Amino acid sequence: xxxxxxxxxxxxxxxxxxxxxxxxxxxxxxxxxxxxxxxxxxxxxxxxxxxxxxxxxxxxxxxxxxxxxxxxxxxxxxxxxxxxxxxxxxxxxxxxxxxxxxxxxxxxxxxxxxxxxxxxxxxxxxxxxxxxxxxxxxxxxxxxxxxxxxxxxxxxxxxxxxxxxxxxxxxxxxxxxxxxxxxxxxxxxxxxxxxxxxxxxxxxxxxxxxxxxxxxxxxxxxxxxxxxxxxxxxxxxxxxxxxxxxxxxxxxxxxxxxxxxxxxxxxxxxxxxxxxxxxxxxxxxxxxxxxxxxxxxxxxxxxxxxxxxxxxxxxxxxxxxxxxxxxxxxxxxxxx
Numbered sequence: 001x002x003x004x005x006x007x008x009x010x011x012x013x014x015x016x017x018x019x020x021x022x023x024x025x026x027x028x029x030x031x032x033x034x035x036x037x038x039x040x041x042x043x044x045x046x047x048x049x050x051x052x053x054x055x056x057x058x059x060x061x062x063x064x065x066x067x068x069x070x071x072x073x074x075x076x077x078x079x080x081x082x083x084x085x086x087x088x089x090x091x092x093x094x095x096x097x098x099x100x101x102x103x104x105x106x107x108x109x110x111x112x113x114x115x116x117x118x119x120x121x122x123x124x125x126x127x128x129x130x131x132x133x134x135x136x137x138x139x140x141x142x143x144x145x146x147x148x149x150x151x152x153x154x155x156x157x158x159x160x161x162x163x164x165x166x167x168x169x170x171x172x173x174x175x176x177x178x179x180x181x182x183x184x185x186x187x188x189x190x191x192x193x194x195x196x197x198x199x200x201x202x203x204x205x206x207x208x209x210x211x212x213x214x215x216x217x218x219x220x221x222x223x224x225x226x227x228x229x230x231x232x233x234x235x236x237x238x239x240x241x242x243x244x245x246x247x248x249x250x251x252x253x254x255x256x257x258x259x260x261x262x263x264x265x266x267x268x269x270x271x272x273x274x275x276x277x278x279x280x281x282x283x284x285x286x287x288x289x290x291x292x293x294x295x296x297x298x299x300x301x302x303x304x305x306x307x308x309x310x311x312x313x314x315x316x317x318x319x320x321x322x323x324x325x326x327x328x329x330x331x332x333x334x335x336x
Contacts (some may be wrong), residue, residue: 105145312324
C-alpha cells in the first residue's frame with residue numbers, strides 16, 4: 001500500500017476505532033503519516049515506544065484504597081478527548097510486553113483503565129527482514145489488528161517533498177533515478193542507505209552546506225559535501241547525486257529563466273530538463289506563472305506538466321490564475 005492509500009485507509013478506519021498495525025521497512029514514513037492524519041483530524045497524537053516499556057508499565061502500580069488493592073495507570077495514558085494512541089516499534093518489544101497489549105488493543109482497556117471513546121489504537125513495526133531488533137508478534141495479538149503494509153512510492157513522496165519545500169536538487173534527482181528512493185540492501189552492513197527518511201536528511205545536509213558555502217564564498221561541489229552525503233544515503237547513491245549536482249549547478253539560473261523566458265537556454269539532456277522543471281515548480285507564483293509557462297512551452301510536455309503540478313501543489317493561488325486555467329484546458333488529459 002503506497003502512502004496516499006494508507007492515508008485514506010487511516011481516515012476511513014479511525015472513526016470506527018479499528019485497531020491497525022502498519023508494517024514497513026525503516027525510513028518509509030509510517031509514524032509520519034499517522035502523525036499527519038492526527039493533525040488533519042485535530043486529534044491528539046500520543047507516541048508510545050513499546051520497546052521502552054516493561055510488561056507491567058501499562059497497568060501501572062498498585063496502591064491500597066479502602067482495604068483493597070487498586071492499580072494506578074501511568075500518567076501518559078489519555079483520560080479524555082480524541083486522539084491516536086500510537087504504539088511504535090511494537091515488534092521491537094519483547095513478547096511479554098507485546099502480550100501486555102492484548103486487552104488494550106481489542107477491549108480498549110487495561111485492568112481498571114479504560115481508553116476514552118474518542119481514542120483509537122494504531123501500532124507500527126518493521127518486519128524481521130529489516131534485521132533490526134525484532135520479536136515475532138504473538139498470534140493472538142496479530143488477530144487483534146487489521147494489518148497494512150506500507151511501501152515507498154515516488155509520486156507520493158514527490159508530492160509530499162514539494163509541500164515540505166525540500167531541496168529541488170533532491171526531488172529532481174529522484175525523479176531521474178526513481179529506484180534510489182528506497183534501495184536498502186538488508187544483507188549488507190552499511191551505516192547509511194537510501195530511504196525516504198535519509199533523503200529528507202540529505203536535503204537538510206545540502207541546506208547546511210549551501211549556507212556554509214555562501215558564508216565562505218565557495219562554489220561547485222566539494223569533497224566535504226560528498227563525505228556528508230556518503231554518510232547520509234550511502235556511498236553509491238551519494239556518488240550519483242554528486243554527479244547530478246555538478247550538472248544541476250551548471251544550468252541556467254531560475255532568476256535568469258524568469259527574467260528572459262523566451263531566450264534563456266533550454267537543456268537537451270533529460271536529467272537537466274527534470275532539474276529545471278522541478279526548480280521552476282518550486283519558485284513559480286501566481287505572478288510569475290505566465291513567464292514560467294513561456295519558458296516551459298519550449299520543453300517537452302511531461303516537463304511542463306511536472307512543473308505546473310508542483311507549483312499548484314505548493315501554492316493554491318496559482319490555480320486561480322488565467323494562465324493555469326488555460327493550461328488546464330489544454331492539458332486536462334494528462335493533469336487528471
